[in-house]
Amino acid sequence: MQTQTILISGCSRGIGLALTKHLISKGHTIVATCRDPQGATELKAVADSCKTNSTQDGSKGRVIVYPLDVGSSESIAAARASMERDGIDTIDCLICNAGVTVHGDPPQTCDRAAMLHVFDVNVCGVLDCIQTFTPLLRRSSRRLVVVISSRAGSLSMHRRGSITSYRCSKAAANMLVKNFALEESKNDTDGITFISVHPGTADTEMGRAGGAPLEPLLPVDESAAGIAKIVEEAGREDNGRFLQWDGQELTY
């Protein structure tokens, strides 16, 4: 398959970092973004080793790191401006991965300010990234947006209470995907494909902090490999779908 240019938010650790590593191993160019590139030591090491490898092995992908805080419109716009200054005016895929949660958080005590923060990052951050990077996506023939949502945001598959702010935010992120997908389905010429993906209950800081999981934690590399396969294989017919990391269909 042709290599792609893929922008990912939240690459400092967890699923974003694992996805970056997996996708560069397949030859893709990753625009890896995070809030604090200087502090993201593991991502920095990946970027450095990529530079060395690419001189020895032409088949390896590239990683270019930019600061991007999805909680700030200025930061998102600045990332786009820096990319364009560096000659990156086209992206094939945008992966909205950055996310936060509030642990515990039963509905009876769910805090208004905390919920607003979770919505700012998990919903408004996704919306802002999509809007800001749409012109770069339109220049690609691929035009794919993958939102790393969660099964916790599914109304039809809801099994237990808690993590109230998080569940509400992921349900809203799913609605964003559906809304964009419906609008873009009217566009026969340069429509963008939108997919919502549940990465599994993965072994990351967020996954580990979630209390007793209903199933064993999924190794983060396995989650990333599954998401990468979806990213590489998704087509126009997948617009508006809600999938989990292994490609299984979920219901909203």
Ligand SMILES: NC(=O)c1ccc[n+]([C@@H]2O[C@H](COP(=O)([O-])OP(=O)(O)OC[C@H]3O[C@@H](n4cnc5c(N)ncnc54)[C@H](OP(=O)(O)O)[C@@H]3O)[C@@H](O)[C@H]2O)c1
């Ligand atoms: N792990 C799971 O079991 C699980 C299950 C379902 C869905 N998810 C979703 O998967 C995605 C990744 O989660 P994860 O498990 O990898 O969690 P994680 O290990 O806690 O990593 C979260 C990432 O998001 C970044 N982030 C947080 N706020 C940000 C902001 N304002 N701007 C930019 N980046 C920000 C963090 O960066 P910093 O280092 O700067 O904080 C970090 O890179 C999230 O959307 C999450 O909701 C995870």
